[in-house]
Amino acid sequence: MKIISYNVNGIRAAITKGFLEWLEQANPDVICLQEIKALEEQIPVAEFEKLGYHYNYWFSAQKKGYSGVAILSKIKPKNVVIGTGIEHMDFEGRNLRMDFEDFSVMSLYLPSGTNSARLDHKFMYMDDFQKYISDLKNEIPHLIICGDYNICHEAIDIHDPVRNKTVSGFLPEERAWLDVFIKDGFVDSFRHFNKNPHHYTWWSYRAGARGNNKGWRIDYILVTKNLENRLERALILPDAKHSDHCPVMIEIN
DNA sequence: ATGGCAGAAGCATTCTGA
Numbered sequence: 001m002k003i004i005s006y007n008v009n010g011i012r013a014a015i016t017k018g019f020l021e022w023l024e025q026a027n028p029d030v031i032c033l034q035e036i037k038a039l040e041e042q043i044p045v046a047e048f049e050k051l052g053y054h055y056n057y058w059f060s061a062q063k064k065g066y067s068g069v070a071i072l073s074k075i076k077p078k079n080v081v082i083g084t085g086i087e088h089m090d091f092e093g094r095n096l097r098m099d100f101e102d103f104s105v106m107s108l109y110l111p112s113g114t115n116s117a118r119l120d121h122k123f124m125y126m127d128d129f130q131k132y133i134s135d136l137k138n139e140i141p142h143l144i145i146c147g148d149y150n151i152c153h154e155a156i157d158i159h160d161p162v163r164n165k166t167v168s169g170f171l172p173e174e175r176a177w178l179d180v181f182i183k184d185g186f187v188d189s190f191r192h193f194n195k196n197p198h199h200y201t202w203w204s205y206r207a208g209a210r211g212n213n214k215g216w217r218i219d220y221i222l223v224t225k226n227l228e229n230r231l232e233r234a235l236i237l238p239d240a241k242h243s244d245h246c247p248v249m250i251e252i253n
Numbered sequence: 254a255t256g257g258c259a260g261a262a263g264c265a266t267t268c269t270g271a
Contacts, residue, residue: 010261012260066261066268112270207258244259
């Protein structure tokens with residue numbers, strides 16, 4: 001089973017850049033999207049149906065054109081959960097889950113900390129998300145959390161760890177949170193197979209950052225440890241260029 | 254230390270991103 005996670009930075013803009021053709025080629029069974037920046041009625045959902053994605057769920061933010069996540073699946077889920085049930089984590093459309101026979105797949109868009117108010121919100125989200133997942137693992141022991149965590153884990157996950165140590169996304173407190181979150185029961189699927197530096201999933205649009213590979217690795221597919229021995233592959237797909245992020249992928253048996 | 258680019262709303266410019 002192939003699972004992809006992709007922050008598309010606006011699904012409509014991504015489609016104008018060939019996202020649908022890419023999706024047909026990549027052909028995942030399940031794709032988790034973040035930053036769809038659209039309401040369901042603004043999205044050409046029939047195009048996804050044509051590609052075999054018959055189980056599509058879109059969770060938009062209350063604010064038009066902002067944030068929002070989705071999961072598209074070729075496989076019928078047993079159950080779908082929209083949001084966490086906690087208001088401050090749900091009003092911006094950041095969390096969606098599909099339960100399949102022997103594991104669940106979540107699409108997560110963790111807030112960014114662009115200013116001090118948003119950073120406070122991000123930390124609150126992180127704290128409550130950690131508790132939410134800690135409880136959820138009792139109910140759903142086999143869990144795959146795909147998404148944009150807006151946090152680089154380690155120094156090798158960013159092109160310039162010195163310059164960015166006071167920038168949200170690479171703050172010591174954010175990195176420590178992600179470190180504990182992972183160590184408390186998850187495997188970072190990409191790092192399970194690849195320990196090398198210079199692999200990123202987001203680049204600024206500015207100053208030729210992508211061409212110079214000055215990026216950050218902030219998109220992850222974390223799987224619970226009980227799924228580790230079922231991982232067959234994990235890749236970053238930097239050739240897909242419909243967004244300032246690129247997709248990440250796993251194959252799991 | 255600063256700026257640089259892009260998507261979307263809604264129609265000029267503002268907000269947001271990380």
